[in-house]
Amino acid sequence: MFRREFALMPRLVLDVATGDRDRAGVIGDHIAGITSFLHTHHVLEDDNVWPLLLDRCGESVASLMELMEAQHHQLAELIPQVDAAVSAWRDSPTAASRQALADVLDRLAPVLKEHLDTEEGLVVPLMEQRITAAEWTGFLKGESGSVDPDYAPLLLGMMMYEGDPESVEQVIATTSADTSPAIKELAASAFAAHSQRVHGTATPPRSTEL
Ligand SMILES: [Fe+2]
Incomplete structure (x- = not known):
């Protein structure tokens, strides 16, 4: 979802007409929601996943964990810049x-993209070997606990x-009492209606098509 939504964002922004506050509000909310979840997700990985892997795998993974932290740090510097640019644009939707x-x-x-590729290629296989299902469940619960319930669906x-x-299925079973x-x-x-409003289609391009 991060690959897809972030890849589509620049074009969404550039397609908003100068002075169109309503549309800038819709796209601004969309960007702010996903960016905030990315940050939440990273904080939880920093606090829970890297220390556990370092503890279990020792020095052999130290440089990889440092790389994860450095990549998160780079993103953590860019996220407030996105937030600031979103609010400047919403306040005054000029061409600039x-x-x-x-x-x-x-x-x-x-x-x-580089971070997700590295994490999925090198870190997720370690997580599968070294982190138990119960620990993973706890991690997902922590993540869902910090999401606005109105945004969760x-x-x-x-x-x-x-x-x-x-x-x-695992996310649903972990994060909701309702598994129906x-x-x-x-x-x-909720996704179809949101995508229709934001992307102009209920079926936006998939990350593999971008
Ligand atoms: Fe990450």
Whole structure:
């Protein structure tokens, strides 16, 4: 979801007409919501995952964990710049503020892509070996606990759109007392309505198509 949504953001911003406050508000909310979740996700990884892997795997993973922290740090410096550019643009949706936001999003995208590629390629396999299901469940609970409940169905829908079904079931089982099919329907319709409003289609391009 991060790959897809961040890749689509610069074009979304550039397509908003100068002076169109309503549309800048819609796109600004979209960007702020996802950026805030990215930050939440990273803080939880920093606090929970890297220390555990370092403890279990020792020195052999020290440089990889340092790389994860450094990449998160780079992103943590860019995220407030995105926030500031979003609010400047919303306050005054000029061509200059629009371009400034698109530029910072363009700077963030390759950093995020490199981080996700490294994390999925090198760190997730270690997590699968060294972190137990119970620990992982605790991690997911911590993450969902810091998400606004009103935003949770949309977030789940964003994950479900491309997430593998097994992981989606795990997220639902961990984060919600309600594991009935209705929760997935709610999430899918929240995502479809949001994507229609933001992307102009209920089925935006998938990350593999971008
Ligand atoms: Fe990460």
